[in-house]
Amino acid sequence: MASAEAVSDIAIETRQVNLWYGTFQALFDVDLQIPRGRITSMIGPSGCGKTTFLRSVNRINERLGYVRTTGSIEVLGYDIYAPDVELVQVRKRIGMVFQRPNPLPLSIRDNVVFGYRVHSGRRKIPQTELDELVESALRQVLLWDTVKDRLDRQATELSLEEQQKLCIARLLPVKPAVLLMDEPCSALDPKGTEAVEELIWQLRGDYTILIVTHNMAQARRASEECIFMLLGKVVEHAPTDEIFVTPRNQETADYIEGRYG
Amino acid sequence: MPQASPRGGDAIDRRNLDWYIDKGVQVLVFIGGVSGILFVISIFVFITKEGLGFLTEQFSIGEFFGSPRWAPTSSHNPTYGALALIAGTASVTGLAMVIAVPFSLGAAIFIGEFATGKPREYLKVLVELLAAIPSVVWGFIGLSIMNPLIIKLFNVPVGLNVLNSGFILGLMAAPIMTTIAEDALKAVPDTYREAAEALGATRWQVILRVVIPAAKPGLLAAVLLGVGRGFGETMAVLMASGHSINLPTSVFDSVRALTATIAAELGETAVGSDHYRALFTLGIFLFVVTFVINLTADLVVRGIRRK
Numbered sequence: 001m002a003s004a005e006a007v008s009d010i011a012i013e014t015r016q017v018n019l020w021y022g023t024f025q026a027l028f029d030v031d032l033q034i035p036r037g038r039i040t041s042m043i044g045p046s047g048c049g050k051t052t053f054l055r056s057v058n059r060i061n062e063r064l065g066y067v068r069t070t071g072s073i074e075v076l077g078y079d080i081y082a083p084d085v086e087l088v089q090v091r092k093r094i095g096m097v098f099q100r101p102n103p104l105p106l107s108i109r110d111n112v113v114f115g116y117r118v119h120s121g122r123r124k125i126p127q128t129e130l131d132e133l134v135e136s137a138l139r140q141v142l143l144w145d146t147v148k149d150r151l152d153r154q155a156t157e158l159s160l161e162e163q164q165k166l167c168i169a170r171l172l173p174v175k176p177a178v179l180l181m182d183e184p185c186s187a188l189d190p191k192g193t194e195a196v197e198e199l200i201w202q203l204r205g206d207y208t209i210l211i212v213t214h215n216m217a218q219a220r221r222a223s224e225e226c227i228f229m230l231l232g233k234v235v236e237h238a239p240t241d242e243i244f245v246t247p248r249n250q251e252t253a254d255y256i257e258g259r260y261g
Numbered sequence: 262m263p264q265a266s267p268r269g270g271d272a273i274d275r276r277n278l279d280w281y282i283d284k285g286v287q288v289l290v291f292i293g294g295v296s297g298i299l300f301v302i303s304i305f306v307f308i309t310k311e312g313l314g315f316l317t318e319q320f321s322i323g324e325f326f327g328s329p330r331w332a333p334t335s336s337h338n339p340t341y342g343a344l345a346l347i348a349g350t351a352s353v354t355g356l357a358m359v360i361a362v363p364f365s366l367g368a369a370i371f372i373g374e375f376a377t378g379k380p381r382e383y384l385k386v387l388v389e390l391l392a393a394i395p396s397v398v399w400g401f402i403g404l405s406i407m408n409p410l411i412i413k414l415f416n417v418p419v420g421l422n423v424l425n426s427g428f429i430l431g432l433m434a435a436p437i438m439t440t441i442a443e444d445a446l447k448a449v450p451d452t453y454r455e456a457a458e459a460l461g462a463t464r465w466q467v468i469l470r471v472v473i474p475a476a477k478p479g480l481l482a483a484v485l486l487g488v489g490r491g492f493g494e495t496m497a498v499l500m501a502s503g504h505s506i507n508l509p510t511s512v513f514d515s516v517r518a519l520t521a522t523i524a525a526e527l528g529e530t531a532v533g534s535d536h537y538r539a540l541f542t543l544g545i546f547l548f549v550v551t552f553v554i555n556l557t558a559d560l561v562v563r564g565i566r567r568k
Contacts, residue, residue, distance in 0.1 A: 060459050065377065091461035098459075102452040105475045114470070115460035170460065 041223035045261035095171030101163035161192030312541030349516030356427025369442035403501025445479020
């Protein structure tokens with residue numbers, strides 16, 4: 001286990017991550033250092049392993065049952081693949097936003113505090129504490145004013161954009177360090193995309209954000225660092241300004257110019 | 262033969278064999294679909310017609326629902342109190358549900374949420390196999406295995422009682438309830454589970470706080486259909502309940518069920534006699550109760566699905 005000093009600017013550090021779905025190898029020797037408190041985007045054509053990588057950072061991949069991972073992923077100095085790691089603790093530190101907004105079939109209020117309740121154990125949480133958490137989380141995602149009068153309505157009644165914001169809001173009360181986002185805007189219209197991107201941009205600094213996107217323009221305008229993946233390998237990792245203007249690698253350049261993908 | 266059209270090819274109104282097959286199948290399917298409704302209506306009409314004479318002439322609500330004396334064969338003073346029979350059916354069904362609900366919901370949760378791969382497939386097949394066991398076999402188990410067991414375990418004179426028949430009925434209803442409850446759990450989108458797990462919920466928290474609330478209408482329907490099954494079951498209850506008219510005060514009392522009464526007595530009555538008509542009145546009552554239960558189950562499922 002690394003000491004706290006050693007991880008001061010690196011939030012996620014992976015070493016030689018290989019991953020198989022059954023016999024199919026989806027990731028090859030992924031070595032990455034993802035900086036703390038910044039937005040890092042992952043781009044690459046479909047099937048390049050970017051979502052797979054994202055889903056192995058909170059180990060949600062393992063739900064499938066036939067996934068095998070080797071190598072190590074350290075998040076804030078803790079190897080989350082160590083044998084004595086508790087998944088619940090991993091997921092408390094690492095929140096995830098999915099491609100399709102997936103609010104739970106509960107009220108808006110219960111969605112926001114679901115994670116908090118789960119991590120509070122048997123403790124009875126005072127109502128005022130819950131109310132404050134709900135308000136501050138919804139304010140942070142710029143949703144408070146629209147939903148404050150209908151907190152007890154089903155979350156599934158909201159528009160897709162609002163649902164996705166809610167899915168971000170419900171991560172905040174648990175105070176995660178890392179937010180993983182798997183194409184968070186792909187189900188939204190341009191207006192919703194803009195709103196959610198703006199929100200993500202505002203959250204940087206407080207959280208380390210790793211965002212997978214299909215949309216190169218989005219990576220360009222909404223991230224500070226960018227990782228280009230191809231066929232399960234990391235091809236290039238550089239500041240976003242550099243990778244889009246002066247890519248070092250020919251494959252990156254071809255992808256960015258739209259010659260394939 | 263149809264004429265070739267002046268513009269070449271077949272005439273525009275030509276009907277080939279496929280057209281007739283299509284029409285024929287449409288008619289057949291229509292008959293099949295409507296027959297279900299026709300059968301239900303005609304059964305109801307038949308039962309009502311047979312029981313109506315009793316309902317309009319001798320029937321008294323007070324006696325039927327209030328008196329435990331069912332003595333239709335008494336030569337000087339026949340009485341038709343169904344209270345003991347209703348209590349018999351209700352007590353047996355009630356006990357059956359107490360046994361079957363936790364078992365079947367537990368089994369459904371295990372099959373739907375925990376078991377994977379081969380064990381899961383085997384379990385599903387086995388549960389469905391359990392549902393296919395004829396009720397007379399269950400009655401036989403009640404009569405020849407449960408009966409001496411209860412006498413020995415609890416030191417009671419008779420082992421054919423509410424406990425025996427309720428237990429047997431519970432085992433009979435559990436497979437159906439399990440299957441329906443499992444379908445309800447499976448209908449909960451996996452994205453809910455994934456979302457809750459990603460928020461750090463444990464497997465049990467996911468089930469308790471997300472999956473079960475989302476599947477609640479389906480689970481409720483499963484329980485209601487189990488109740489309906491319990492109400493309507495005849496043979497096993499007839500064999501295991503002791504078949505004696507009784508207002509039960511403990512699970513060791515023998516009782517008689519509505520269905521068992523009809524099954525046992527109808528063959529011995531003269532068609533059209535008061536006794537015969539009274540049995541049909543029991544039939545009407547059973548029909549209405551099971552109809553309401555099934556309808557409620559259906560509405561519960563539908564209502565939530567629309568939402």
